Amino acid sequence: MQRKPLIRAVNISKTFGATKALSDVSFEFFSSEIFSLVGANGAGKSTFIKILCGYYPDYDGEIYIDDKLVHFNSPRDAYEAGIQVVHQSIEQGIVQNMSVAENLALEQIVSPEANFVYNQKNIEKEAIEIAKKMGIEHLDMKQNIQDITQSEKQMITIARALAKKPKLLILDEPTSSISDKEAEVLFETLYRLKDEGVSILYISHYLHEIKRISDRVGVIRDGKFGGLLQKPLHVSKIVNAMVGDIETSIPSDYDYDSKDKKVVLELKNLVIDRSSNPINIKLYEGEIAGLIGLIGAGKTELAETLFGIRVPISGEIIVNGESIDIKNISHAIKSGIHMVPENRAVNAILPDESIKNNITLPFLDYFSKKAILKKEAEIDNANRMINSMGIKCENYLSSIDSLSGGNQQKVVVARWLLMKHNIVILDEPFQGVDIKSRKDINAYLRESTKDSCVLLISSDIDELMDVTDKIIVMNKGRILHQEKTSQIDRDKLLGLITQE
Amino acid sequence: MEKFIAFAIKYGFLIVMAGSFLGFGLLESSFWSWSNMFSILLSVTIVGILAIGVTFTLIVDGFDLSIGSTAAICVMVSSYVMVVLNLNYMYAIIFALLAGFSIGLVNGLLIVKAKIPDLLATLGMMFLIQGLQLIPSAGMSIGTGMMLADGTEAEGEFAEKFLFLGQGRLFDLIPIPVIAFALLAIVAYFILQYTKWGRILYAIGGNEKAVKLAGVNVERYKIAAYVISGTIASLGGILLAARIGRGDVTSGGGLLLDAVAAALIGFAVLGVKKPNAFGTVVGVIFIGMLLNGLTMLSLPYYTQDFIKGLVLVAALIFTFGLSKSEI
CATH class of the missing domain: 3.40.50.300 (P-loop containing nucleotide triphosphate hydrolases)
Known part of the structure; x- marks a missing residue:
């Protein structure tokens, strides 16, 4: 059965001054999948993401959500339309000096509809609801955010993104500041979210990671569509699509048998x-x-x-x-x-x-x-x-x-x-x-x-x-x-x- | 459009300055006379000297709020040494410089070792010095013939040579303080632009951690920046004492804000967006010229602060507002 894509980005182009950052890049995102987007630095990956998130209202091409043509004039528009992004820097996503609960329920605290009087009990109840989505309700809600681990902070930012039931969850380099072990926890969570029907757009430099967790991999190369790879994925093929033929491993030429090693x-x-x-x-x-x-x-x-x-x-x-x-x-x-x-x-x-x-x-x-x-x-x-x-x-x-x-x-x-x-x-x-x-x-x-x-x-x-x-x-x-x-x-x- | 904005950020300030220089001269021809040029420069020297000092602390991403009161206490120190203690004017200079040096050192230690935020540490120091300067003379200005605590009159007086520092002129034209200001500005510019010290001070302002990890003793440089600021402020104090010829308890008023404003206006000069010696000098001269020109066109004196504020806000818009906003 042909599944219907949730979000379609069609022939997206973007120019900055005289330079063409993106030309005619199209990708489709389905529910219940992890789609990874790769490209060398400067290939246009982040430009594409920023258009999807509404940072650049000025682009050519069309974005469809559920077959409806949309145009984002601000990050707020994209967010309202169900595109949530968790940025690379974990610190950017949390508010220092606030408790775990306040960070989880940040949206409720700052929203214009919030009660003028701050009700701590309600905030905590709200926070636990949000935490449940990521299975982190066991965290001590009263704790100061500075006292928890990087990985837990990241979980909080993702939980907050999920609270709005996004159609597309964008994760920008989520593993760049957490350990391998913490990354495993993240992947488990992503698999679970995928099973629940969330569509995930995953961006990372770690190709082995991408090979492991992705269902499909989209490649942007020099601002153009560079290929769409399906399972089974191979790192060498991804690299090839990204930058052409280059040998990444540098052969060891160290002579361990030499007698006069200093x-x-x-x-x-x-x-x-x-x-x-x-x-x-x-x-x-x-x-x-x-x-x-x-x-x-x-x-x-x-x-x-x-x-x-x-x-x-x-x-x-x-x-x-x-x-x-x-x-x-x-x-x-x-x-x-x-x-x-x-x-x-x-x-x-x-x-x-x-x-x-x-x-x-x-x-x-x-x-x-x-x-x-x-x-x-x-x-x-x-x-x-x-x-x-x-x-x-x-x-x-x-x-x-x-x-x-x-x-x-x-x-x-x-x-x-x-x-x-x-x-x-x-x-x-x-x-x-x-x-x-x-x-x-x-x-x-x-x-x-x-x-x-x-x-x-x-x-x-x-x-x-x-x-x-x-x-x-x-x-x-x-x-x-x-x-x-x-x-x-x-x-x-x-x-x-x-x-x- | 982008090119125009880039041009405006870089040269806008200097163009406005040249424009007002021309405009004032055309409206009032005596504006262009040599004596008026030097009178403008003389009017800004003390503030200018202090501004160069505060530039050093701004460069290391710090701030020195105590410069104005440091200059003021040095006015009192040098007057006290000459008038009350009746010592040679050289002692007056040495003690005043020592006072500025020590204040800078204490500021530096409070900020670097006691880890007090720069604004708070120097604010505290500002109050402390403002109070301290009143104590030896029991709150009175110091001048020859003043009544001392033991009932006698102060017999010392300001030495001629000391007064020459503030009131003398070279070739009967160039005021000595202007020469001191110019020399100081050139030395500061050279140190900041062409020596490794300047490079490291700027680097500390950019990313202190990176400089530490490059093996530099960051603490020492930061303390040095405050010592420089304090010592330069004491130099300003000495010249001020020499100019007014008495230990006036109110002499420090207004110096701080004017100096800080000049250093901040300096950010906008040539669009460097950083504290810099050249910009500071241009900023301070610009304010002096503007006030001089407007006064000649019979602008009332009470509008002066308003004009200064206007210039500062405009310069800050040049520096920060017109630069590309980043997401």
């Missing part, structure tokens, strides 16, 4: 906090090691210890045969330990500043003489990194805000690969980064890691398997397992990561 970084019985076990790790010259584990396994703590953000309780950090006592970040940098922190927007990017100023930030001592900046040297080095990492921009003076997420991440990585170093630690470097940019970053990491080593922290197994020479598994503050990537069995690795 140890660059050695951790000897390093104890990070009272509850954790001593850590012993050796990283060799030219090696890219992956560090994987759940949130709370101690990955970030280990990285912070190496970078001088926290002080270890005992043990030794040995760099190139010399035991060093890292007192602070600037000391770590002087010892050749560099770190690309997670969450670039919060921890790395200088907004409104040029690419050049963003790249050279930690090394201004080197780029100045008696405090006066040597602009020529800065420009040369910024250009060198722009070229070798393939940062897409007008020139080194372009503001970092004008770049796509993937290119912003390249700038942040370039900052720490700019100068000679012994170790570079990358903490979740692929969050919100499109596949082409990942490939560029990985390729440059491989190319530039000669007499130094890389510690790549990620919670994405597939990403680590694509790029590393060996993988270290951390579980509850201890090193559980280390193995050459080429010999690793994915399922066994998953077991080790989640082992209780």
Whole structure:
């Protein structure tokens, strides 16, 4: 039987000034399905979503809901018509300083029809009703929103979206700020919603995730319709539709049989906090090691210890045969330990500043003489990194805000690969980064890691398997397992990561 | 249309400024005379100097509300040292600068170490200094011949050389305070544009966490910004004392708001949308010129604050209102 689509977007086009962001893109969404939308950064994915959500009233083409032609002039229109969106940033979707109940019932609190007098009992009753839709009514409603986990906050934003019984629920990068375990809970919820008839439009950079949960995958490529994939889905096919033929995995060329391997970084019985076990790790010259584990396994703590953000309780950090006592970040940098922190927007990017100023930030001592900046040297080095990492921009003076997420991440990585170093630690470097940019970053990491080593922290197994020479598994503050990537069995690795 | 708005944001302010310069001159030819030019500059120097100080704190995404009262207490300190203590004018300068430096340091420590929000910390400091400046002279202005607590008269007086700082002119034309203002502006501009210190101060204002994770001692830079602000304010105080020639308890009034307004108007100059030394200087001169020109056209003095406010709001619209709204 031919099912009738719930929502049809037909020949959607949109131009910004002289650039054509979208041309004639059509997709249909059915009830009870998870439809994923993929595309490289800048392909037009978010433009399409924003048109669907009413942010851009000015577009060509038609949108039909239940065969009725609609035109959204504001996000409010789209929302009234039953299109609900849960944005990428969880923090944007909640109100700090309010309780769980107030966040759940926010719509009722702020609506113009709300009672002038605030009735806490009613709000809580309302909140529980809304929470039931997501099966989170067990949460303590009186709790302050800041005291619950990221994943619970996300559940609250989704519950709120569902309260209005949307025809289409749009989830924009929902897994980018939650752990693997939390993602599993999210997927379970999505399956349940799907069974209840909700139509879900899912957007993510994690293709393995998309392959697992989607019924159909729509591809936007360079602003045009790039294909519609049905089950069975394959990651390679999705990638192919998105960006054409590119090989994403960078083959490990590390020679583990070589006799004269030099140890660059050695951790000897390093104890990070009272509850954790001593850590012993050796990283060799030219090696890219992956560090994987759940949130709370101690990955970030280990990285912070190496970078001088926290002080270890005992043990030794040995760099190139010399035991060093890292007192602070600037000391770590002087010892050749560099770190690309997670969450670039919060921890790395200088907004409104040029690419050049963003790249050279930690090394201004080197780029100045008696405090006066040597602009020529800065420009040369910024250009060198722009070229070798393939940062897409007008020139080194372009503001970092004008770049796509993937290119912003390249700038942040370039900052720490700019100068000679012994170790570079990358903490979740692929969050919100499109596949082409990942490939560029990985390729440059491989190319530039000669007499130094890389510690790549990620919670994405597939990403680590694509790029590393060996993988270290951390579980509850201890090193559980280390193995050459080429010999690793994915399922066994998953077991080790989640082992209780 | 978009191009026009971009052009307006970038050059609009300077065009308005050039336009009013031409307009005033055409309506009132004495406006263009050299002596009037310098009288405009002289009228804005103290505010201008304070505005450069507050620019440093604005750059690190902070704020210093205590600059006006810092300048005022430095007027009192230098007068007290010369008139009551009867010491050499060099001591007056040194003690006033030390006072400004210490106030800045305490501000910095309150904000960085005690983690008090900048507006609140410097507001508290503003009150504290306003009260403190009244104590040594029992609430009275300080001048030669004033009655002291022990019944004797104050015998010290303002040194000629000290007064020259505020009232003297180079080549009988250029006022000394204007020269001090110009030098300070050039040094501030150079530091902010061409040194790593300036780069880091701006970076801290953009994303403090990122700068910390780049190995920079952010706390030290932030404290330094307040120390610079306080010290510059004390310089303004010294020049003010030298200009009025007595320790006037009311001398600090109005300095703070005028200086902050100038620094904020500076955001709009060349459309940089950030605190910057050049913009601050342009902003302060613009206000001075406007008030001077309008006064020549017999605008009553009581409309001055209204004009300043109008300019500030217009500049803020240039800076924030006309920029592209983002979703």
